[in-house]
Amino acid sequence: MSLILASPFGLRFSTRHYAMAIRSMAAVIAAAVTGAASRWAFSSLIGDSCGLLAANVIGCALIGWASSSYKSNWDQAWLTVGLCGSLTSFAGLAVLLGTGLEEQRWAFVLLWGSATIISCGVSFDLGRSVGDTR
Numbered sequence: 001m002s003l004i005l006a007s008p009f010g011l012r013f014s015t016r017h018y019a020m021a022i023r024s025m026a027a028v029i030a031a032a033v034t035g036a037a038s039r040w041a042f043s044s045l046i047g048d049s050c051g052l053l054a055a056n057v058i059g060c061a062l063i064g065w066a067s068s069s070y071k072s073n074w075d076q077a078w079l080t081v082g083l084c085g086s087l088t089s090f091a092g093l094a095v096l097l098g099t100g101l102e103e104q105r106w107a108f109v110l111l112w113g114s115a116t117i118i119s120c121g122v123s124f125d126l127g128r129s130v131g132d133t134r
Contacts, residue, residue: 024077024078027077027078027082028077028078028081028082029082030078030082031078031079031081031082031083031086032081032082032083032085032086033086034082034083034086035059035082035083035084035085035086035087036086036087038055038087039051039052039055039086039087039088039089042054042055043055048096049096049112052089052092052093052096053112053115053116053119055087055088055089056088056089056090056093056116056119056120057119057120057123058087058123059083059084059087059088060084060088060120060121060123060124060127061123061124061126061127062079062080062083062084062087062127063080063084063088063124063127064123064124064125064126064127064128064130064131065127065128065130065131066079066080066084066127066131067080067128067131068127068128068129068131068132093113093116096112097109097112097113100112
C-alpha cells in the first residue's frame with residue numbers, strides 16, 4: 001500500500017484513506033449547498049419567519065432520524081453536518097427574536113420562541129422514533 005504525505009507535520013495516510021476523506025468532504029459540501037438552497041426556497045415560498053421555522057423543524061427531524069438510525073458515521077456526517085447544518089439556522093432565529101425584542105413585540109417573541117422550541121423538540125423526537133423502527 002502506498003503512502004503519501006498528507007500534511008506538513010509528516011502524517012502519512014494511505015491513498016485509500018485520502019480518497020475517502022475527499023469523498024466525505026465533497027458529500028458534505030454538496031449537502032450544505034442543498035440545505036442552504038432549501039432554506040432559501042422555504043423563505044421565498046412561505047415568508048422569512050415561517051420559512052425559518054419550517055427549515056428548523058425539518059432539520060431537527062432529520063438530525064433526530066440520523067442520530068438514531070443504524071447508518072454509518074459517513075452517512076451521518078453528510079446528512080447532519082452538511083445538509084442539516086446549512087438547512088437549520090438558529091442564529092437566524094436569534095436575530096429574529098432579537099429584532100422583536102428591540103421593537104418591543106413581546107407577544108411575537110414569546111410565541112415564536114415557544115413555537116420553535118416546542119416544534120423542533122417534537123420533530124427531533126419524531127425523527128428519533130422513525131429512526132429507531134428501522
